[in-house]
Amino acid sequence: GESVGLHLPTLSVQEGDNSIINCAYSNSASDYFIWYKQESGKGPQFIIDIRSNMDKRQGQRVTVLLNKTVKHLSLQIAATQPGDSAVYFCAENPNSGNTPLVFGKGTRLSVIA
Amino acid sequence: DVKVTQSSRYLVKRTGEKVFLECVQDMDHENMFWYRQDPGLGLRLIYFSYDVKMKEKGDIPEGYSVSREKKERFSLILESASTNQTSMYLCASSDAYGYTFGSGTRLTVV
Numbered sequence: 403g404e405s406v407g408l409h410l411p412t413l414s415v416q417e418g419d420n421s422i423i424n425c426a427y428s429n430s431a432s433d434y435f436i437w438y439k440q441e442s443g444k445g446p447q448f449i450i451d452i453r454s455n456m457d458k459r460q461g462q463r464v465t466v467l468l469n470k471t472v473k474h475l476s477l478q479i480a481a482t483q484p485g486d487s488a489v490y491f492c493a494e495n496p497n498s499g500n501t502p503l504v505f506g507k508g509t510r511l512s513v514i515a
Numbered sequence: 516d517v518k519v520t521q522s523s524r525y526l527v528k529r530t531g532e533k534v535f536l537e538c539v540q541d542m543d544h545e546n547m548f549w550y551r552q553d554p555g556l557g558l559r560l561i562y563f564s565y566d567v568k569m570k571e572k573g574d575i576p577e578g579y580s581v582s583r584e585k586k587e588r589f590s591l592i593l594e595s596a597s598t599n600q601t602s603m604y605l606c607a608s609s610d611a612y613g614y615t616f617g618s619g620t621r622l623t624v625v
Contacts, residue, residue: 410555436613445519445605445616446558491557493614500565502548502573503614507557 410489412510421479423509425492430473434495436503437466437477441488449477449490479511487513518542519617521606527623534593536620538606545610547589549573549581552603552619564589596624 415421433454438446452459452466459466465478475492489510493503522537548563560573562581570581578600582590593600601624606617
């Protein structure tokens with residue numbers, strides 16, 4: 403999962419298996435959460451989002467789970483493919499005026515073919 | 516296809532040079548942001564702007580300034596580049612539905 407420090411957490415997954423990437427967020431008032439995927443040489447791209455009035459949201463092969471009690475967010479990728487190899491960031495909207503999104507430090511997903 | 520365009524993908528500058536990083540968006544977004552990205556540190560906010568000629572400091576504004584003279588363009592300025600400003604710089608714009616990022620500029624200061 404996400405952590406403080408200079409080492410990027412890495413998750414290695416066999417092709418075809420499911421991946422779970424975790425994120426602990428900091429602000430209990432945050433009302434909106436987003437997962438981004440960043441491939442090598444590219445900027446982060448939107449994957450899926452969830453509002454704080456939900457605890458689960460599904461997209462195509464991806465599911466985001468939100469546990470507000472413990473301030474935890476997870477991204478589940480079904481049937482992981484080599485093209486899923488990337489760095490994944492969670493982001494929270496602090497819901498405080500016009501404050502920018504707060505990003506986690508990222509998790510690198512490596513898919514083993 | 517809507518997008519955020521950063522003028523340079525790779526840039527090499529000398530210590531002490533004044534450096535301009537340009538960002539243009541075609542989505543008519545009010546909000547624009549500059550981040551730097553370093554291994555293990557994630558995305559750190561340098562400056563942001565919610566309107567033309569408006570700017571706000573982010574978490575690490577020291578050594579940087581910005582300019583927003585037109586809605587679609589947000590420039591990051593390194594007044595006197597230093598080696599610790601070697602990094603990947605990401606520009607983003609946003610509306611109510613989330614951020615769109617550019618592809619980044621990898622700046623090396625030698």
